[in-house]
Structures are given as C-alpha cells and as structure tokens.
Amino acid sequence: MSTEKPVSTEKLTPTPGQTVGPFFGYALxxxxxxxxxxxGSPNSIKLHGTVFDGNGAPIPDALVEIWQAxxxxxxxxxxxxLVRDGYTFTGWGRTPVGNTGKYVFSTVNPGPTEPGKAPFFxxxxxxxxxxxxxxxxxxxxxxxxxxxxxALLSSLEPARRKTLIAERLADGSLHWDIRLQGEDETVFxxxxxxx
Amino acid sequence: xxxxxxxxxxxxxxQAIVSQEIRDIEEGYRAARAAGQPAxxxxxxxxxxxxxxxxxxxxxxxxxxxxxxxxxxxxxxxxQDVHALxxxxxxxxxxxxxxxxxxxxxxxxxxxxRPVAGQLVEIWQAxxxxxxIHxxxxxxxPLDPHFTGVGRCITGPDGSYEFLTIKPGxxxxxxxxxxxxxxxxxxxxxxxxxxxxxxxxxxxxxxQLFPLDPIYQSIVDQDAxxxxxxxxxxxxxxxxxxxxxxxxxxxxxxxxxxxxxxxYGEQGDDEH
Ligand SMILES: [Fe+2]
Numbered sequence: 345m346s347t348e349k350p351v352s353t354e355k356l357t358p359t360p361g362q363t364v365g366p367f368f369g370y371a372l373x374x375x376x377x378x379x380x381x382x383x384g385s386p387n388s389i390k391l392h393g394t395v396f397d398g399n400g401a402p403i404p405d406a407l408v409e410i411w412q413a414x415x416x417x418x419x420x421x422x423x424x425x426l427v428r429d430g431y432t433f434t435g436w437g438r439t440p441v442g443n444t445g446k447y448v449f450s451t452v453n454p455g456p457t458e459p460g461k462a463p464f465f466x467x468x469x470x471x472x473x474x475x476x477x478x479x480x481x482x483x484x485x486x487x488x489x490x491x492x493x494x495a496l497l498s499s500l501e502p503a504r505r506k507t508l509i510a511e512r513l514a515d516g517s518l519h520w521d522i523r524l525q526g527e528d529e530t531v532f533x534x535x536x537x538x539x
Numbered sequence: 540x541x542x543x544x545x546x547x548x549x550x551x552x553x554q555a556i557v558s559q560e561i562r563d564i565e566e567g568y569r570a571a572r573a574a575g576q577p578a579x580x581x582x583x584x585x586x587x588x589x590x591x592x593x594x595x596x597x598x599x600x601x602x603x604x605x606x607x608x609x610x611x612x613x614x615x616x617x618x619q620d621v622h623a624l625x626x627x628x629x630x631x632x633x634x635x636x637x638x639x640x641x642x643x644x645x646x647x648x649x650x651x652x653r654p655v656a657g658q659l660v661e662i663w664q665a666x667x668x669x670x671x672i673h674x675x676x677x678x679x680x681p682l683d684p685h686f687t688g689v690g691r692c693i694t695g696p697d698g699s700y701e702f703l704t705i706k707p708g709x710x711x712x713x714x715x716x717x718x719x720x721x722x723x724x725x726x727x728x729x730x731x732x733x734x735x736x737x738x739x740x741x742x743x744x745x746x747q748l749f750p751l752d753p754i755y756q757s758i759v760d761q762d763a764x765x766x767x768x769x770x771x772x773x774x775x776x777x778x779x780x781x782x783x784x785x786x787x788x789x790x791x792x793x794x795x796x797x798x799x800x801x802x803y804g805e806q807g808d809d810e811h
Contacts, residue, residue, distance in 0.1 A: 356649075357580055358790060360767060361581060362754060363738075367671040368663060372727060397594040398593075424619040424620060426616065427619055429619075470738055471595055475754075477738055479736075495605070496604050499602070500602065524594075525595065525598055529598065529599055530597075532601050533601060535604060535606045536734065
C-alpha cells in the first residue's frame with residue numbers, strides 16, 4: 345500500500361455509502377432546515393411534494409436536501425444554514441418528510457446561472473431502505489426554450505424528462521414528487537460513473 | 540436469487556434464509572469478477588436481503604450526467620453553524636454517559652487525496668446499550684440520560700475531524716428474525732462540490748456480526764466494505780481515559796478542475 349506516487353495524481357478509491365437508516369430523526373433535521381427564506385416572506389415560494397416507493401405508497405422516513413443558486417443566479421458562499429439568521433441566503437436546505445411522505449421547502453426561485461441556462465435545484469434524497477443517497481435535479485417549468493436546450497434534459501426521453509420538471513401551481517408554489525421506483529420513477533443521476 | 544421476496548419489514552424469515560441470500564449474491568459477484576467485471580466500490584441499492592430496500596431502490600440505471608453550475612460547489616459551513624463543543628458527545632447532558640469512552644479521529648479526503656477543509660461532519664449513534672434516543676426505537680435497552688449520540692464538527696485545514704464519544708452497542712432490528720446490526724456510527728459528509736455528498740456508517744474491527752448483516756453486506760466487495768471499518772490505534776488511546784480509533788473517509792471526485800487558490804473550498808473559477 346506504499347507506492348510512492350505523488351498525491352496529486354493518485355486516485356483514491358471512495359468510501360462506500362450506506363443507508364441513512366431509520367434513526368436520523370434527532371440528528372440530521374434542524375430548526376428551520378427547510379426554510380431557506382422565512383416562510384411567507386416576500387418573493388418566497390414553496391417547493392413541495394411527496395416521496396413515493398415502488399408501490400406508490402408514501403415513504404414516511406425519507407430526508408430531502410436542496411442546494412440552489414439565489415434568484416439572481418449567483419451561487420451562494422455563505423455559512424449559517426444550520427443556525428439561520430433569518431436574512432442570509434445560504435442556498436442549502438434539508439428537511440425530513442412527514443408521516444405522509446410530504447416535504448416542503450420555503451425558498452426562492454433559483455435564477456439562471458448564465459443567460460439562457462435552465463434554472464434547477466440540485467437534490468439529494470436519503471431514506472431508510474435506500475442503500476445509498478440519490479442525486480437528482482428539479483427544474484423550473486417556465487423557460488421552455490432553456491429547458492429544450494438543457495444538456496441533461498435533452499439526453500432523456502420525454503417520458504423520463506418530465507420527472508425532473510416541477511409543476512407551477514396557482515398559488516405560485518412548485519410541486520414536485522420523488523418516485524424512488526416504478527413506472528414514473530424519477531431520473532436519478534450518476535456524476536462519477538459509479539455504476 | 541431464489542423465490543421472489545415478499546414484503547419489506549416483515550421479519551418473517553430467519554437468519555439462515557437471509558444468510559443464504561447474502562452468500563448467493565456474493566458468489567454471483569465473485570463469478571462476475573472472475574469473468575473480468577470491475578470491482579463494485581459502492582453498495583448495491585438493489586439488495587433484497589435488506590428487505591426494506593425492495594421497494595425503495597431505482598430499477599432504472601442511474602443516468603450519467605456531467606455536473607453543472609451549482610453541483611460543482613458545496614454549501615458553506617462554519618463556526619456560525621457548529622459550536623466547538625458539539626464534537627464532544629460525552630459532555631452534553633451534565634454527567635458522564637455510561638460505556639466505553641473513545642476518541643475517533645480521521646481525515647476527509649477527496650479522490651485525489653486532497654484534504655476537504657472547513658466542511659461539515661455530522662455523526663449519530665446508539666448508546667453503549669444499543670439504544671437510540673429516537674422515539675421509534677423500541678429496543679428494550681436502557682436510555683442513558685447523559686447521552687443523545689449526536690455530534691458535529693467542521694474539518695480542519697488538513698481535512699481532519701475528531702470526536703469524543705462512547706462506543707455504541709449492537710442493536711436488534713426487524714429485517715428478519717434475530718437480526719442484529721453490528722455496532723456502528725452514522726456519518727454524514729460534504730465535499731467541495733455537491734456531487735461528493737455522502738452518508739455512510741463506520742464499523743468497528745473484528746465484529747462477529749459482519750457476515751450476518753445485510754446492510755454491511757450490501758457492499759458485495761470485501762475490500763470495499765472494509766473501507767467502512769475503523770482501525771484501533773493504541774497511540775491514540777489515552778491512558779486512564781479513552782480508547783483510540785481512526786477512520787479516514789475518501790469522497791468521490793471532485794469533477795471540477797482545481798486551481799491552486801481555491802484549495803480551501805473558496806469559489807472563483809469560470810463557473811460564475
Ligand atoms: Fe444505526
């Protein structure tokens with residue numbers, strides 16, 4: 345194990361993931377974890393939905409994280425997500441689902457990070473029974489031209505593509521369900537060719 | 540694979556049945572390796588011996604994506620988020636918790652061996668009797684009023700973390716009849732980009748429950764699963780005080796091209 349290669353070119357093998365298990369509830373969730381901006385504040389929106397299993401049953405012990413640009417498309421670099429001061433936008437949130445599998449975030453619409461780019465939330469999903477975390481994205485539905493030009497979306501068949509696009513409800517909120525398995529299974533992403 | 544597996548969480552099958560399934564999958568993996576398939580370094584999400592995984596894993600293969608914009612960065616954490624004392628799980632409730640006191644230390648590295656500095660590490664665990672504070676934990680083992688089993692810290696400039704805690708006990712669960720989890724500590728980690736995010740579990744060397752545990756065995760590659768086992772280090776053990784364990788974590792990636800001036804997670808390349 346002591347080959348003398350310079351550290352910068354050595355590729356280390358990653359540590360495997362494991363399930364978050366059933367007992368994260370008193371450890372990972374934190375106060376206002378889902379409130380990237382205070383609920384009901386001006387320009388705030390709700391991002392909400394349900395996490396489902398392969399039978400279409402809601403999963404009551406999942407955890408959802410989002411990470412996003414601010415409404416101007418800037419990528420935040422502010423600490424303070426775990427102890428929110430009420431006005432700094434950190435761009436990251438975490439919330440456990442409720443007993444009926446529902447999650448809700450209070451946040452802002454992410455802006456395009458470059459002109460013409462389709463804005464999306466990066467998402468990580470964890471659950472008991474889910475052996476490793478899953479990455480996905482949820483896109484805003486409005487800029488249809490940007491959505492059509494998006495590299496990831498255009499690499500997907502239409503039926504699968506729509507699992508990554510939120511629905512804008514009349515109250516301005518974004519509705520997006522996560523299906524871990526089944527017919528309308530959400531597209532989950534592999535960034536590292538982990539297989 | 541035997542007959543199709545019924546429901547999750549039924550606790551209907553005994554250890555012999557689950558162990559046989561584990562062995563069958565392992566044999567299949569060995570044969571695939573012998574036939575030239577690459578090593579699997581991550582757990583299988585489709586792993587029927589872990590009953591609750593049956594309806595909770597994607598059946599379509601993960602879609603390869605090149606990370607973009609926000610995915611190439613990580614949320615920032617610091618001392619606004621985490622108090623220094625949160626890394627000491629033995630002083631949180633006005634008295635000494637029961638059990639074997641232990642120091643746990645290691646480094647968070649990326650796939651190039653570069654330290655992941657200034658990032659959040661979260662842990663949670665059962666107490667020394669194998670009981671979680673969680674209200675759904677029905678195991679009739681005692682709670683410890685002086686222990687909640689939750690800790691956090693921010694990694695140092697060299698990627699290092701350190702916790703003072705109590706060695707957790709093994710605990711029963713309902714995957715099958717007489718199912719017991721090997722003692723473990725849950726870890727949640729961030730890298731310098733969101734694609735490196737990981738949640739995992741750390742185990743203790745020589746645990747007799749390893750071959751019986753479908754969660755540990757869901758990593759079908761022996762070398763890979765051993766990456767989750769801490770090393771006992773007597774040099775880290777303090778006389779009259781605490782046993783020492785060491786465990787380093789390697790994150791995948793990063794995918795972002797690095798320049799020297801962002802080595803500590805600062806932003807500042809062409810992604811803006
Ligand atoms: Fe556990």
